[in-house]
Amino acid sequence: MEIRTRFAPSPTGYMHIGNLRTALYEYLIAKSQGGKFILRIEDTDQGRLVEGATDVIYKTLEMTGLHHDEGPDIGGEYGPYIQSQRMGMYMDYALELVEKGEAYYCFCTKERLESLKESNAEGAAFAKYDRHCLGLSKEEVQAKLDAGEPFVIRQKMPDTGTTTFTDVVYGEISVDNTELDDQILMKADGFPTYNFANVVDDHLMHITHVVRGSEYLSSTPKYNLLYKAFGWEPPVYVHLPAVMRDAHHKLSKRHGDKSFEDLVNEGYVVEAIVNYIALLGWSPADNTEIFSLKELEKKFDIAGLSKSPSIFDIKKLTWMNGEYLKAMDFDRFYALAEPKLKAALADTNLDLKKIAALLQKRLETLNDIPALVAFFKELPTYDTELYTHKKMKTNDEIALSSLQAALPVLEGLSDWSEGAIHDALMALVGELGIKNGQLLWPVRTALSGEATSPGGAMELADILGKEEALRRIRTGIELLTK
Numbered sequence: 001m002e003i004r005t006r007f008a009p010s011p012t013g014y015m016h017i018g019n020l021r022t023a024l025y026e027y028l029i030a031k032s033q034g035g036k037f038i039l040r041i042e043d044t045d046q047g048r049l050v051e052g053a054t055d056v057i058y059k060t061l062e063m064t065g066l067h068h069d070e071g072p073d074i075g076g077e078y079g080p081y082i083q084s085q086r087m088g089m090y091m092d093y094a095l096e097l098v099e100k101g102e103a104y105y106c107f108c109t110k111e112r113l114e115s116l117k118e119s120n121a122e123g124a125a126f127a128k129y130d131r132h133c134l135g136l137s138k139e140e141v142q143a144k145l146d147a148g149e150p151f152v153i154r155q156k157m158p159d160t161g162t163t164t165f166t167d168v169v170y171g172e173i174s175v176d177n178t179e180l181d182d183q184i185l186m187k188a189d190g191f192p193t194y195n196f197a198n199v200v201d202d203h204l205m206h207i208t209h210v211v212r213g214s215e216y217l218s219s220t221p222k223y224n225l226l227y228k229a230f231g232w233e234p235p236v237y238v239h240l241p242a243v244m245r246d247a248h249h250k251l252s253k254r255h256g257d258k259s260f261e262d263l264v265n266e267g268y269v270v271e272a273i274v275n276y277i278a279l280l281g282w283s284p285a286d287n288t289e290i291f292s293l294k295e296l297e298k299k300f301d302i303a304g305l306s307k308s309p310s311i312f313d314i315k316k317l318t319w320m321n322g323e324y325l326k327a328m329d330f331d332r333f334y335a336l337a338e339p340k341l342k343a344a345l346a347d348t349n350l351d352l353k354k355i356a357a358l359l360q361k362r363l364e365t366l367n368d369i370p371a372l373v374a375f376f377k378e379l380p381t382y383d384t385e386l387y388t389h390k391k392m393k394t395n396d397e398i399a400l401s402s403l404q405a406a407l408p409v410l411e412g413l414s415d416w417s418e419g420a421i422h423d424a425l426m427a428l429v430g431e432l433g434i435k436n437g438q439l440l441w442p443v444r445t446a447l448s449g450e451a452t453s454p455g456g457a458m459e460l461a462d463i464l465g466k467e468e469a470l471r472r473i474r475t476g477i478e479l480l481t482k
Contacts (some may be wrong), residue, residue, distance in 0.1 A: 003035025005209045006063075006202065007068070010042045011053035015060045016257040017251055017312060018213060018243045021277045026211045027066045028300040030277070038205060039071030041082045042198075060260055060436065064274050065293045070205075093230075094185050094202050096154045102229035103185055105141050106133040106154045115387035126245060128181045129154065153186040155196075155226065163221040164411045168238045169307050170214070175221045183222055188351040195219060196363040199226045210236040238302065241309045243280050251312055258314075267334070267367030268317065276317045280310040288311050290323060322364040333360050340369040345377050354463050358454040375448045376463065379472055382449040384479050392437030399442035400480040406430060406443055408471050410461070418462040423459065446476030 007024035009019060018047075030037040039061065043049055058073060070076025080086055097103035106129070116130060134156065144151070157180040164174040185196040192200070197278060202210060217239050227234040242250050251257040258266070263273050275291050282304045284291075291299065325333060334356045341352045355373055363369065374380070387399035394402075409424050429439050443457035453460065461469040 001208065002060070002206075003030050003033045003209060004038060004206050004207050005030045005035065005211060006038040006040050006205060007066075008040040008042045008198070008201075009057055010045060010048065011050060011057060012045075012048045013050045013053055013056075015056055016252065016259050017277060018240075018255075019279075020060065020064070020260050021063065021243060021280055022211055022213070022240065023066055024064070024274060024277055025238070025282070025305075026209070028296055029209050029211065029238070029302060030298040031297040035208075036069040037066070038075075038076070038078075039068040039081060040201060040205070040208070041072055042194065043084045044197055045194065046084075046189075046191070048234060056261070063264070063270050064260075067271075082217070083192075083201065085190070085235070086197075086201065089204075090197060090200060091190065091287065092188060094192070095195070097155070097185070097226075097229055098153065100229065101156065103153050103155050105135050105136070105144070105146050105151045106182075106184075107136075107149050107151050108132055113116070131182060134182075150188045152184045152188055154182040155185050155229075157182050157222075157225065161441075163225060165220055165224050165237060167236070168236060168302055169218070169241070169305050169420075170217065170239055173217065173220070175218075180221060180225075185324065195222060196226070199223055199230075203227070203230070207235055209236045209238060210352055214239045214241050238305065240281055240305070241307055244309045244311045246311060257312070263317075267365030267369075268473045269324045269328075269366070271283050272317065272321040275324075277321050280312065281306050290320070318364050325363050325366075326361050328360070330357065330360065333399075336366055337369060340366055341373065344370040344373050348377055350376055350463055350465075354456070354459070358459055358463075362454050372454055375450050375453065379475065380449040382445075382479075386445050386449075386451055387442055387480065389437070389441050393435055394438050394441050394442040396480055398434075399437050399445070400477065402432075402434070402439045402442045403446055403473055403477050403480070406439060407470065407477065410466075410470060416462070416466040418458050421461050422458045442476070446473045 007023040009015075009023075009027050027037045029035070039057075041054060041057070043054075061068060065085065068074070070078065070081065072079075072081040075081075094103060095261055096103065106293070108129075112132070114131070116128075133154075158177045161177050162174045163177055163180070163322060164172060166172050183195060184193050186192055186232055201207075220237060220239075224234050245251050264270060271292065274293060275289075275296075278291065278296055278300075279289065282300070283306065284299050284304060285301065323472065328336075334353060337356045337359065338352060341355060345355075355376065359369060362372070382397055384399075388395045405428060406425065410421070410426050413420055425439060425443065426436070429436055432439065440457045444453065444460060446454075447457065447464060448461040449472075455463070464472070
């Protein structure tokens with residue numbers, strides 16, 4: 001049997017981390033077993049649709065490499081892959097259930113349904129429909145239909161026994177059927193409910209594995225009863241525990257938690273985000289942490305999924321992002337870094353590739369770049385205390401002496417290259433009979449005006465160019481002689 005999974009988002013805004021994790025696991029379940037990954041857009045809740053949200057879904061899947069085998073944009077054997085374009089079939093399937101006695105028309109008004117909740121002593125959350133319309137005769141139903149009365153179609157739940165299903169993550173779960181409400185299948189506006197459309201579409205698209213959040217565990221008996229009513233084989237269920245901000249709170253955009261797009265905009269590499277999200281609820285057998293998507297496809301095993309909630313740790317993601325940047329091919333790294341460098345160092349003629357080479361092993365995120373390179377464009381105002389460094393054995397007096405000795409040596413260089421600067425400064429260290437740091441730390445400090453910098457004295461002097469490097473060293477001498 002071919003494994004077929006589907007990612008079925010509603011186009012209601014950004015791609016949050018939980019959604020992306022669901023898509024990733026669906027993709028990996030399919031690809032690890034040579035199956036198909038399908039994209040289906042669920043837009044039946046018209047009131048919640050957000051303009052442009054479908055494009056966000058396409059863009060995110062493209063960026064992350066989760067390429068679908070079938071979907072609205074590429075077609076497939078079981079389309080259309082947008083629910084609103086499948087509208088004609090849902091009513092037909094609902095009416096089939098009515099004919100079988102597994103569903104029924106309900107003509108209750110909104111006011112009557114609200115009164116049921118108000119009269120329920122346990123509160124609205126526990127109110128159930130009282131099956132007021134279940135006993136209507138065919139003739140009464142037809143008369144109401146002929147009169148144009150608004151209606152919904154409800155699923156008739158069994159009122160005895162239990163419904164049991166097995167979930168890959170949570171094991172066997174049983175629910176007393178008396179707890180199940182007669183859920184609505186078709187709404188008064190002619191649109192199917194989320195639950196009903198899901199079952200019909202999953203069956204018609206031959207979906208074998210359904211992956212979703214654990215909040216849907218309570219709805220799964222209703223899904224299974226629909227499959228049973230139609231005489232269809234239910235899929236394998238994989239319910240995922242929540243992704244948490246901390247031990248007590250779920251991730252929530254409303255509370256400032258990051259979406260996928262936010263993380264990309266904050267300088268995180270897509271591959272690192274995907275890698276980290278893969279580990280939010282899944283553990284490889286060998287405890288490896290760094291995976292490419294291709295490696296995940298080979299290593300992923302559904303048995304490694306956990307039922308414990310996962311805490312989204314931005315520090316762990318930041319560490320992982322730094323590891324990705326360090327290991328990245330330089331040309332790829334430069335392609336990512338160049339826009340940040342150009343924005344930060346506009347109106348300069350500096351060699352951006354040389355600067356990028358200094359940065360690659362030092363970055364945690366790409367958004368660290370502007371702050372790290374600002375001194376290249378303009379020497380910041382700094383205090384001479386930067387010249388004092390215990391490990392380098394320098395103080396103001398030593399720094400002043402070193403800069404005064406370095407200035408004429410550097411002024412005399414005709415070959416202004418990193419190699420030539422290195423040779424000249426190291427020769428000067430030997431002549432002066434001092435430690436390397438006693439010369440190089442003051443020069444680096446004068447060139448950057450920062451306590452730390454990407455690159456040392458030779459690299460910075462080379463990148464800044466002779467005229468600017470000498471100007472900054474003279475500025476350092478002036479500060480130290482005040």
